[in-house]
Amino acid sequence: MFIVKYIKNVFSAIKSLLVGMRRTGYYFTHHKEIITQQYPDNRETLVLPERFKGEVVMPHNENNEHRCTGCTACELACPNGTIKVITKFDITPEGKKKKAIDKLVYHLELCTLCNLCVIACPSDAIVMAQTFEHSVFDRNKLTKVLNNPDSKIMDGVE
Amino acid sequence: MWSLSGITNWVDQWLNATFNPTLTLIIEMVIVGVCVISLFAVLGLVLVIMERKVSAWMQIRLGPNRVGPKGMLQSFADTLKLLVKEGFTPNGADKFLFNLAPYLAIIVAMLLMAPIAFAKDFHMWNLNIGVLYVSAVSSISVISILMAGWASNNKYSLMGAMRSGAQIVSYELSAGLAILTIVVLTGSLNLNDIIQSQANGWWIFKGHIPAIIAFVIFIIAVTAETNRAPFDLAEAESELTAGFHTEYSGMKFALFFLAEYVNVFIVCAIGATLFLGGWMPFHIGNWQSFNHVMDFIPSSIWFMGKTFFLIFLIMWFRWTFPRLRIDQLLNLEWKYLLPISMFNILLVTAVAILGWHF
Amino acid sequence: MTGSTFIFYMLAALTLVSGFLSVTSRQIFRAAIYLLFSLLGIAGLYFWMQYEFIAAVQIVVYVGGITVLIIFSIFLTQQAGELLAVQKAGRKLFAALASFCAFGITMLQVYQHSFINAADNNVMEASVTNIGTQMLSTTQGGYALPFELVSILLLAALIGCIVIAMRLKPVNQ
Numbered sequence: 001m002f003i004v005k006y007i008k009n010v011f012s013a014i015k016s017l018l019v020g021m022r023r024t025g026y027y028f029t030h031h032k033e034i035i036t037q038q039y040p041d042n043r044e045t046l047v048l049p050e051r052f053k054g055e056v057v058m059p060h061n062e063n064n065e066h067r068c069t070g071c072t073a074c075e076l077a078c079p080n081g082t083i084k085v086i087t088k089f090d091i092t093p094e095g096k097k098k099k100a101i102d103k104l105v106y107h108l109e110l111c112t113l114c115n116l117c118v119i120a121c122p123s124d125a126i127v128m129a130q131t132f133e134h135s136v137f138d139r140n141k142l143t144k145v146l147n148n149p150d151s152k153i154m155d156g157v158e
Numbered sequence: 159m160w161s162l163s164g165i166t167n168w169v170d171q172w173l174n175a176t177f178n179p180t181l182t183l184i185i186e187m188v189i190v191g192v193c194v195i196s197l198f199a200v201l202g203l204v205l206v207i208m209e210r211k212v213s214a215w216m217q218i219r220l221g222p223n224r225v226g227p228k229g230m231l232q233s234f235a236d237t238l239k240l241l242v243k244e245g246f247t248p249n250g251a252d253k254f255l256f257n258l259a260p261y262l263a264i265i266v267a268m269l270l271m272a273p274i275a276f277a278k279d280f281h282m283w284n285l286n287i288g289v290l291y292v293s294a295v296s297s298i299s300v301i302s303i304l305m306a307g308w309a310s311n312n313k314y315s316l317m318g319a320m321r322s323g324a325q326i327v328s329y330e331l332s333a334g335l336a337i338l339t340i341v342v343l344t345g346s347l348n349l350n351d352i353i354q355s356q357a358n359g360w361w362i363f364k365g366h367i368p369a370i371i372a373f374v375i376f377i378i379a380v381t382a383e384t385n386r387a388p389f390d391l392a393e394a395e396s397e398l399t400a401g402f403h404t405e406y407s408g409m410k411f412a413l414f415f416l417a418e419y420v421n422v423f424i425v426c427a428i429g430a431t432l433f434l435g436g437w438m439p440f441h442i443g444n445w446q447s448f449n450h451v452m453d454f455i456p457s458s459i460w461f462m463g464k465t466f467f468l469i470f471l472i473m474w475f476r477w478t479f480p481r482l483r484i485d486q487l488l489n490l491e492w493k494y495l496l497p498i499s500m501f502n503i504l505l506v507t508a509v510a511i512l513g514w515h516f
Numbered sequence: 517m518t519g520s521t522f523i524f525y526m527l528a529a530l531t532l533v534s535g536f537l538s539v540t541s542r543q544i545f546r547a548a549i550y551l552l553f554s555l556l557g558i559a560g561l562y563f564w565m566q567y568e569f570i571a572a573v574q575i576v577v578y579v580g581g582i583t584v585l586i587i588f589s590i591f592l593t594q595q596a597g598e599l600l601a602v603q604k605a606g607r608k609l610f611a612a613l614a615s616f617c618a619f620g621i622t623m624l625q626v627y628q629h630s631f632i633n634a635a636d637n638n639v640m641e642a643s644v645t646n647i648g649t650q651m652l653s654t655t656q657g658g659y660a661l662p663f664e665l666v667s668i669l670l671l672a673a674l675i676g677c678i679v680i681a682m683r684l685k686p687v688n689q
Contacts, residue, residue, distance in 0.1 A: 010494065017479065024216040024478040036220040180519060255549060287568045287644060294572040297580025301552060304587050308545050311597075320591055327584055347644055 053113045053128040056083070056106055058146040065154040066147055068125035070101040077120035082111040100153055108134060109142040123157050162458055163279035190282055194271055198264075198420055205419040206233040209473055216477040237412070245408035248311060255309035260406065260413035262302040267420040269295050273349050274427050277437050277458035281350070288349035289341060292428055293334050296383065299421065300326040303385075303392065303402050306414070310405040318401025321484060322392030326383055328491045333379035335499035339372035339506045340365075340432045353436035360435035368506035373433045375499050380425035381472055382487070384418060388479035389487060396481075422469060430464035437461040524564055531557030542599045545590055552583045569644050 027033055037046065048054075060066050070087045088102040104126075118126055126146065136142065169189070173182040207222070207230060214221025222229035247253055273288035275281040285291050300323055307319020341347060343365055344355045355361075361369050382389035393401035403414045430436060437457035441449045482490065531554050538550035555578040562571035603611075654660045 010498070020478045021474060024474065027218050028212070028215045028474075031215065033218050034215075034220055035218050038220070038223075183519070252543070252546070255546065285568060287572055290572045290576075290644075291568065294575040294580065297576060297584075298556075300584060301549075301579065301587070304584070304591075305549060308587075308591070316591065320588075323584060323588060323591075327580075330580070 048130045048132075052130050052132075053115055054131045055108055055113070055129050055134065056111065056117060056126050056146065057129040058104060058126050060148055060151055061154065064148055064151045066125055066151050067123045067154050067157045068101050068104060068147065069123055069153065069157060070099055071122060073120045073122060074117035074126060077116045079114065079116065080110055080112065082107045083117055101147055104146040106144045106146050107142065108144060109139060125157075162277045166280060194268055194282075197271070198267075198416060201423050202416045202419055203233040203237065205423065205469065206236065206415075208469070209419075209476075212470065212473045213477045216474070240408060240412040240415075243408035245410050246405075248405050250311040251405065252309040252311070255305050256405075257410070259302045259306035259309060260410045260417070262305065263299060263417035264413050264420075266295060266299045266302065267417045267424065269298075270421070270424045274424070275349055275353060275431065275436055276461055277456070280458070284350055285348070287347045289337055289347045289352070289428075289432075292424075293330065293337060296421075296424075297326075297330060299417075302417075306406070307402040310402070312405050314398040314400070314404045315402050318392045318398045318404070322385055322402060324484075325385070325389060325391060325487060328488060329379045329382040329389075329495075332375050332491060332495040332499045333383060335496075335503055336372040336376035336379060337428075337432060338503060339368055339499075342503070342506050342510050343369070349431055349436070353431060353438055356435035356438050359441065360433065360438065362433045365506070366509060368502050368509055369433065371498065371502045372506070373429075375495055375502070376429055376433070377468070377471065377475075378490075378495060380429065381475055382491075384421045384425055384472075386418075386422065386472060387476040388481050390476075390481060391484055391487060422472060423465065426465045426468035426472065427461070429468050430461065434464045434468075435460075436464075520564075524561070527557050527560040527564060530554075531561070542602070543597075544600060545587070545597075548583060548586045548590060551586070552579060555579055555583065569647060 039046070058066050058068060070085055072085045072087075075083045075085050084105040084107075085101060086103040086105065087099055089097045090100045092098050113128070115128060118128055134142070170182075170186070173185055177185065210232065211221045211229075213219075222232035225231045225235045247256055270292060272283040273281065273285040273291055303322045303326075304319045307315040307317075307322075310316075340352060340361055343361060344352045346352060346355070358364075362373055365372075385392045391401075392398075393403070398404070403411055406414060437460050439449075439452040439455060439457070439460055441452060534550040534553035534557065538547045538554060541547040541550060555574065559571045559574040559579070562568075562574055650657075651659050651663050
């Protein structure tokens, strides 16, 4: 019946409004729920979530070794040409030639932090770092070489 | 006991003893004018910081916390910025009306202050038609919005003004009917008589269901009349940039902003007067000692407390509910609020005639 | 001149000047706003005479109702922002003559009418209660019949509005 539906409408509307008001009222009285980070003040204690993606880095171990084989999978996976892999040929002790990276050039200014290169990497050589304070006065500083000078590939990584 | 009416009487007597009647009247008018303007300034500062803090806490934020202790001086900084900003009149605008509109808005807000009783025996004008005066004068405020919208020569302003006109004209009806509920129960339009009739209990408690329905409808309707969210279609940042005050800047914008907050204060003061007993203390039946403690709190504190409670309620609405669409807005008024309040008027008339209220 | 007279002349000047500007303005929106100020001046006169109820009703009906309606129709009209055409001199003369004649008739009536002196007669106090009682009284001098007639007129207007605005369902052939 029309009138019953009308009255039901009114009461369900009031109920749903009260549900919303209860939520905001809860937040109003419970200040411990506040999620604001007062960033420059809490720089020392700032904890970023694990999934935060700041920039691409290549971890090296204590012997200055990395895991990159120079397969260019990351370069191919990158949607906007952020990564450029420059390869060279090393001579192994057995006298064979072996492909290795000379430089892994990373253009932070082009990167959208989409994580596709990290997914594409077959040997887990690159990861996403949590740094985020990237602003510099010179754009050239954003073009980075990810592998350290004179670094080598780790043993056992093919 | 310390009271505001004592101070006003003392000032009046002293002035009468010192000057002749005409000069006394003029001096008193000047004093009242200065008081109203300073009240406006204080209200602007307090309500802006209150709104920002309330909105922040409801959205799990911290809100302003840099200027002054805990950010409490933020509104001073805002005011200073608005004061030194250039008041810009766009090309192609109707300059006279463009500059007149914010002043009209603030003058209407000032006129509305006149019949409000701020404390026991403390009001500017004991008007015998107080309630009618408030609803009549508040209908002028829509003109200032329409004027600003037209004179800005801007499509957003014009659309905002149109929406706000439709909204205010329709919600005035249910606000008026909600006010009429209390007038039926009291039998007087005078705000002081209405407060006196609540000496033994506020209308929201002793008016049964009709008073509660009227209170809910009143709060909804005045939220719409003051153009606040969820009824802020006139401004609607996401659709109309800023609606009727898109083109305003500097002090002229500040006047609109101030008028909005003062209007919120006024409608909440009227709501507190009609439904929550104005400056009447909270009494429970025959608990003599409890009632005595309540009487000890000054009446101005009671009035301000109730008013700010209602202001908080309206802010709570603003930061909880999403904005309505224009058709939903008009549906709400014409299909729900108006029929319900008309039915409510019949109900309250029956209650008043049969004497069912306490 | 006392303060009260001074206020009267200020209100009268506001009413007359804005009324004149409303007629002569070539921008239609400004004309509406001047009309608004003229009506507000009249409401001010009622307040000055301490007929607060009439003043409030004047504001509700004319300012809150009629002027808003006029402004809305201006908003919805095409080319409302253009200047109005200048009228011919003959028309202006005729309009001035017509308004002068109306003014003359009113003044004649005012001077010939014998007003009751409010000070020595028991004039009924214009409180809201009295107005309400009088409005619904059926005794001598009561206004129950005109009141009901006006309400029937308003009801007819309401029904007419609904009929005009109602969207009829398309008739299936």
